[in-house]
Amino acid sequence: MKNATPLPGYLVQRYHGWKATTFAENKAWYNRLATEGQHPRAMIISCCDSRVHVTAIFGADQGEFFIHRNIANLVPTYKPDGLQHGTSAAIEYAVTALKVAHIIVVGHSQCGGVKGCHEMCSGQAPELDETTSFVGRWMDILRPGYERVKHIENPDERIAALEKEAVVMSLENLMTFPFVSEAVEADQLTLHGLWTDIGTGTLMAVESASNTFDVV
Ligand SMILES: [Zn+2]
Numbered sequence: 165m166k167n168a169t170p171l172p173g174y175l176v177q178r179y180h181g182w183k184a185t186t187f188a189e190n191k192a193w194y195n196r197l198a199t200e201g202q203h204p205r206a207m208i209i210s211c212c213d214s215r216v217h218v219t220a221i222f223g224a225d226q227g228e229f230f231i232h233r234n235i236a237n238l239v240p241t242y243k244p245d246g247l248q249h250g251t252s253a254a255i256e257y258a259v260t261a262l263k264v265a266h267i268i269v270v271g272h273s274q275c276g277g278v279k280g281c282h283e284m285c286s287g288q289a290p291e292l293d294e295t296t297s298f299v300g301r302w303m304d305i306l307r308p309g310y311e312r313v314k315h316i317e318n319p320d321e322r323i324a325a326l327e328k329e330a331v332v333m334s335l336e337n338l339m340t341f342p343f344v345s346e347a348v349e350a351d352q353l354t355l356h357g358l359w360t361d362i363g364t365g366t367l368m369a370v371e372s373a374s375n376t377f378d379v380v
Pocket residue numbers: 211212213235236237272274275276277278
């Protein structure tokens with residue numbers, strides 16, 4: 165293997181800073197995390213976006229959240245076709261092995277993935293329509309959501325609505341996984357949909373009967 169180079173110096177420095185302070189001060193706790201294994205109560209599905217910081221929003225420490233991140237916090241439908249499905253694998257492990265009590269899908273404002281989906285679906289981004297575009301094919305998951313919001317006239321409002329559709333669709337698609345729907349029906353698992361506004365810090369939660377988002 166010849167393509168790995170040493171870690172950038174600023175990261176090496178930050179690591180040693182953490183090891184000498186936070187880690188050194190909490191050694192026993194880290195040791196317990198290692199020996200007792202993980203028992204997270206919740207799985208979080210959020211966007212890869214570097215501004216979405218779910219552990220900070222909830223003041224969560226290591227061991228509390230089983231986190232999966234992908235472009236635009238999307239869950240595909242259940243498709244057991246023998247191919248490789250990272251998101252589905254993470255959901256399967258969280259529900260069947262870790263037996264998490266909650267799955268929380270977290271969408272966000274100014275989502276580049278959702279904006280790309282909006283451009284693709286409205287014919288403004290032919291490059292995303294190419295078979296070779298991994299982002300485009302991933303965003304296909306949200307195409308039905310675009311159909312639901314395309315009547316909204318104001319483009320900013322339409323894109324914000326599509327960000328929330330990404331959350332709603334993911335919750336709908338989660339229920340197509342038999343182990344998820346069975347756990348939900350047995351009251352062992354609850355599903356939650358959130359949308360966070362990066363600029364204002366506002367957090368909204370979807371209300372399932374009406375698919376509307378209310379401030380938490
Ligand atoms: Zn995003």
